[in-house]
Amino acid sequence: MPVRQYAHPDEAPLILELFTRTRAGHSFRAIARDWAAKGITGRRGKPISPETMRDLALNVAYIGLRSSKGTTVTASWERLVSDELFYEVQAILADPSRFSGNSGAPRHEFTGAIVCDVCSGSITVSYKRDTAAYVCKGKGCVRVDKAGVDEILTRVVVAHLNRPDAYEDSSDAGEGSQAAAIRNQLAQGRADLRDMEEATSETLAEARILARSVERLEGKIKELEDQVRELSRPTRLSTLFRPGGNVTTRWLRTPVSAQRAIAALLFTPTVLGQVRLTRSPAPGKRGLIERVEFRRV
Template sequence: MSYARTSQDDRQRDGHGVRYQLRINERTAREHGCVVVASYSDNGRSASRQGVVRPGFERMIVDLVRGRTDSGRLIAGVVCVADDRLYRRVEDMARFLAALTGAPGRIHLDQEGVRDPYSREGVMQAVRSLDAAVTETRVRSRRLTNWHWARAVEGVPHSGPRPFGWLEDRIGLHPEEAELVARAVGERISGKAVRAIARDWCELGITGTRGGRPNGQTVTQIMTAPRVCGYRANRGELLLDPATGMPVLGQWEPIVTPEDWRAVCSTFSPGSLFMHRGSGAPRRTASPRPVPRHLGTGFLRCGAEGPDGEVCRGSLCAQKGRSKQSPYVYSCRDCRRCSISGPLADTALERLLFDEGRSGRLPKDTRQRWQTDMALEEKRKIVASALAHCLVRPGAKTDHTWDFSRVEPVWR
């Protein structure tokens, strides 16, 4: 099995990074007398950020656990360019090693040679690689943070997409857009609703710098961004000159005066301001993360096959259903070819956990507490301890019976 991953592909967007890695993997396999029977890749996917789903990595883990590819080819090991392509988190390293060593005799191959994942030295080498990757991530993050801060203190414009109201150089004003922003600030200070301003922009055929239609939130962000009056911000904080205590001025032309900017900001609640919700700024409204309301959220993967025969494996998300029997359903937002009744999927998870053949995995009193007073959060922790995820096969449109076998478990 060959695996490749890149963290970013923002410029060319053609997947050349993973393509090159897969070619290198094929060469490495040939040099050691091996043959690549399946290739997996994740283009533009971070391995260090929590919550990022890597479909290629997940498919590889599933195939390693069952010991064969979708085409039935037996798996004898994994080849990759370097360990940090596979994992940059302890959880992913543990999952990979457990899946790889699930059968005897498998190898881990990279450009340095063949490694024995069963030996103490092989495991220690994986741990050293993980430690080096984590250290590199921290150093790179700190270096990037410092670089952005130094640019901000000097008043250099942001390096992201062109801000609405300015030219491509991010210095000079865009004649039409700047006039719209200045007029919107004046109208908002006079009491006009921000949604009405957004509707006016839509009627004029105005689009954002990324092609989207203006709405109330985007217009609010544009008007309340410190750059409209020439001030420089960084990571959600207005930068102040250490010597004078005054706001740092950017190198670009302002659209309105600082007094007008403060006046327009005062017309909004704190949670709506750019400084609280702007690009790259931390949320400071203290709003809690949404809590999962259903048992299967985050544990279900799409089992629909595409035209090329590849299984989607996208996450199934809960949404409102249309019947009393299924008040909520889990649906795939990636391919939109698979959905399952929420109560059916949740009941299937319970059946899998308390199946007679696997009941020894859980304490005896767990089932009784599960059915009486156990909170959803504790139930989800139990599911996470036993299951990596479940693959949900599409159902037949004409069959309205509940088929629990559609939910196929991948045990930890």
């Protein structure tokens, strides 16, 4: 008789917290710091590192699967997170923009959402006499006071987050229904695979037929998993920032990693517009607010 495995009462809520906070834009470093402050440790009594958290977030065991001989099959234990949450986190972790080129935590909430209007290159932060400025990373085309730009962008973000209609899911409805249909196929396929694995064959011919059927179904399940992962949308604003309450205070208290995710979502040509910093034609001839353009479709 198969042995059934159950979720650990203390560890399971932490796994769910890890996935939920990752989807909300929190970095592994921030979560590790919070857990260490609460005295949460691994099974060897040591603090849980960001690297270990990343391994946990990639583990298919938490959606009731296990890896076997290079394929993923249904496991005997219950899932801890939903397919939707799991694959949204996978999309976040696979996003190249998550990596800033250094191992430290992100320090600036808007750099990833701003581009140079001259060359369309990325923007970085430069310091001169303890004064920070946004500078074109590639050619140095523009240099704009960071504090002033941040004040403008913060006002725009807060105003948008205060709008109730801002939290309506902007993802394509047809795409959402397609993902739901594929998830249903995936659930049925995993159930069929579990039945096949538990089935017994009376003859060698039946065993061979069953083995080929299992192999084909495993391949189909792998295709469906890839489709679900591709269609998952980790970009719904409500998963990153809940509506209601004092938006300004909550925005200022939001981790920088989450602020960056929100800024990347909002400052696009189809939402608030792509933020572009323009070159000043002559000193004092153009105000700061005029040098911050929001390019919309």
